[in-house]
Amino acid sequence: MSNFWMDLRPVLSSLSRHKTAAFLIVLEIALSCALICNAVFVIGQRRELMNVSTAVAENELVRVQTIGLRKDENPDVRTREDITLLRGIAGVRDVTISSQVPFGNSSWNTGYSLRKDQEKPTAHLSLYMIGERFLDTTGLRLLEGRDFLPEEYQSMAVLDKIEGDAPMPSVLLNHAAAEKLFPGDSALGKEIWNGDVASRVIGIVDDILPPNPRQGNTAAVLQPVRFNYANGGSYLLRVAPEDRDRVLKEAGVLLDKAMHERIIFRLERMDEMRSKYFREDRALAWLLGIVSLAMLLITALGIVGLASFWVQQRTQMIGVRRALGATRHQILRYFQLENLLLSSAGIALGMLAAYAINYVLMKQHELAPMPLWYLPVGTLGLWALGQLAVLGPAMRAAAVPPVVATRGLA
Numbered sequence: 001m002s003n004f005w006m007d008l009r010p011v012l013s014s015l016s017r018h019k020t021a022a023f024l025i026v027l028e029i030a031l032s033c034a035l036i037c038n039a040v041f042v043i044g045q046r047r048e049l050m051n052v053s054t055a056v057a058e059n060e061l062v063r064v065q066t067i068g069l070r071k072d073e074n075p076d077v078r079t080r081e082d083i084t085l086l087r088g089i090a091g092v093r094d095v096t097i098s099s100q101v102p103f104g105n106s107s108w109n110t111g112y113s114l115r116k117d118q119e120k121p122t123a124h125l126s127l128y129m130i131g132e133r134f135l136d137t138t139g140l141r142l143l144e145g146r147d148f149l150p151e152e153y154q155s156m157a158v159l160d161k162i163e164g165d166a167p168m169p170s171v172l173l174n175h176a177a178a179e180k181l182f183p184g185d186s187a188l189g190k191e192i193w194n195g196d197v198a199s200r201v202i203g204i205v206d207d208i209l210p211p212n213p214r215q216g217n218t219a220a221v222l223q224p225v226r227f228n229y230a231n232g233g234s235y236l237l238r239v240a241p242e243d244r245d246r247v248l249k250e251a252g253v254l255l256d257k258a259m260h261e262r263i264i265f266r267l268e269r270m271d272e273m274r275s276k277y278f279r280e281d282r283a284l285a286w287l288l289g290i291v292s293l294a295m296l297l298i299t300a301l302g303i304v305g306l307a308s309f310w311v312q313q314r315t316q317m318i319g320v321r322r323a324l325g326a327t328r329h330q331i332l333r334y335f336q337l338e339n340l341l342l343s344s345a346g347i348a349l350g351m352l353a354a355y356a357i358n359y360v361l362m363k364q365h366e367l368a369p370m371p372l373w374y375l376p377v378g379t380l381g382l383w384a385l386g387q388l389a390v391l392g393p394a395m396r397a398a399a400v401p402p403v404v405a406t407r408g409l410a
Contacts, residue, residue, distance in 0.1 A: 025306050026346040029382060032299040033350020037378050038357050039288040041370050046281045052213055054102040055174075055206040057139030058270045060093075062244050063101055064235040064251050065266035068259075075230035076155055078259065085254050086235060091243035096137040097233045099129035099225070103273040104211035104234070112181065112221065113193045123180040125173075126210035126217060129156070129225035135205070137238045143175060145188050145203030148224040155226050156233075168223055171199040174207045177219035199223075234266070244269050299382075300389040307335060307393035318400045328398035335394035336387055343386035347379050354378075 064086070072078055079097060086095045100108060108129075111121025134140070135147055152170050171192070178187035178201070187201045210220055227233030239247045248267045255264055311318070318331060354370065361367040 021306055021309075022342060025302060025342050026349065028299055028302050029343055029346025029386070030349035030353060032295045033347055033378060033382055034353035034357055036292045036295055037351070037354040037370065037374050038361070039292045041358070041374065042367070043285045043288050043292075045368065046285045049213060050278045050281055050285075052209060053207070054209040054270075054274075055140055056102065056208060056270075057238060058102075058274065059241050060238050060244075061138065061270040062237045062239060062248050062251075063266055063268050063270065063273065064237065064248070064255065064264070065233075066229050066255060066262050066264045067232075068230050068262040070261055072230050075228040076226065078230075079226070079228040079233065081258065082229060082235065082255060085258055086237055086251055089237075089247055089250050089254070091239050091247055093238045093240075094133055094137040095238075096134045096236050097131040097227050097229075098134060098236060099127070099227050099233060100211045101234050101236060101273075102209040102211060102270065103213075103277040105277065107210055107212040107215065109217070110194055110221070112177075114181065116193050116196065116198070118193065123177065123219055124217065125177050125180075126220040128208070128220055128222045129227050130222050131226050131233075134222070134236075137236055138208075139238070140208055141206040143204045143206060144186070145172075145201070147203060148172070153224045153226050156228060156231055159225065168194065168197050168199045170202045170224065172203045172205050172222040173201055174205050174218075174220045174222075176207050177221055178204050180219045229262070296385060300385055303339065303386055303389035304393060307339065307390045308396075311335075311393050311397040315400055318397050319402055322400060323402040331398040331400070332394045335390055335397055339386045339390040339394075340383065343383055347382050350382075351375055351378065 066082075068075070083095050083097065086092060100106075108127040109124050110127045111124050113121045132148075132150065132153060135142060148170065154168075173181070173187055181187055181192060182190060188204060190201050191198050192201060193199075205222065207218055208220055208222075210217060229235075235251075237247060237251065248269070252264050252267050255262075321331065354374070358367065358370040362369060
C-alpha cells in the first residue's frame, strides 16, 4: 500500500499541473463510454430481434398473394380452386390460406378479456384467421389440446354479412397469449371474450411470430376462418427448400391462367421476407458498429497522443528519476497508473451518461433498460483499451537513460 501511495503522489501532482489536457482525455473517454455502451446495447437488441424464431418451417414456406381486378361474386369458390391448383404443383407438400403471415408487416390486433362486462381487455393479441391445414402446412407445433375440426371453420364472406359481432366458438392461442391471459394456469378449455363474443380455447400452439415483431407483442390468437384471395388472404405453400423458386414461378403461371382478371403481386419465400423485413435493422446495426469502432480508435489515438506528448515534456524529469534509482518498471507503472486514473474518471462519467441516454431512449422509443452488467464489462473493456494505448509511450519513457538528467545543467 505504501508503494501505491508513493507512486500516486507524483501522478496526482503532475495531473494537477496539466488540468486542461487531463480534462479533455477524461471527457473523451466519458463520451466514448456513453455512446459505445448504448450503441452496443442497441446492436444487441436488434440482433436478438433479427434472430427471433417464427415457430414455423420458415425455410420450407413460400407465400402467394393475389387481388382481383373486378368484384368476384363468389371468391370462396375461386379460392378453393386456387388451392387445388397449387396442391397439384410437383413438390408441394401442403397448402393453406391465412389472413396474416410472419414478417407480413401489416398486423391485425384485437383485445380479449376474461369476462363479458370487462371494461379493459386483459390482453391485446395479434389475430390470425387461418384456413384448413394451417398447422400441417406451416409446421406450427400443437402444444396442448387439438386442432380445429372441419365443421368449426367459417367463411369470411358469410361472417361479413352478419350484423354485430360474428360468432367464434373456438380459438387457438399461442403460448405467449395463454401466459398473458392465464399466467401460471392452463388456458385449455377456458372461455375468453372479444367484445360480446365468447370463445373456447381448444388448443395451445407454439409461439408463432406476429406479422410485425417490432411492435414487441408476441401474443397471438388463431381463429378458424376461411379467408379468400379477394379480401387479402395469403396462400402458404410448403415445399422442399430447393424447390421454392421453381414452385413460385409455376404458381404464378397457374393462377394467372386460371383467372386473368387479377394481379399476382406477391410471390416470395419466407426467408426472403425475413431478410427484407430486417433490412433497416441490419443497416442500423452495421452503422452503430462502425461508429463504435471509430470511437474506440479515436479514444485510443487520443490516449497515445497525450501520453506521447507528456513523455516528451517530461523527458528530463524521467531522466532525474532514473538517475535517482527508479527502474524501468517503475517508470512504466507511473504512466499506466496515470492512465488508469484518467480512464476511471472518464468511465465513471461515461456510465452515468450512458444510463441517462438509455433512460431517454426508454421514454421516447420504448427501448428496454440497459442491463447492469454493462457497467463492469464496459469498465474492464475501456481500462484494457487505455492500458494498451498507453503501453507504447510508457515503454518509450521507461527507456529514457539517466544521462538525460544532466542535459541543460551545464
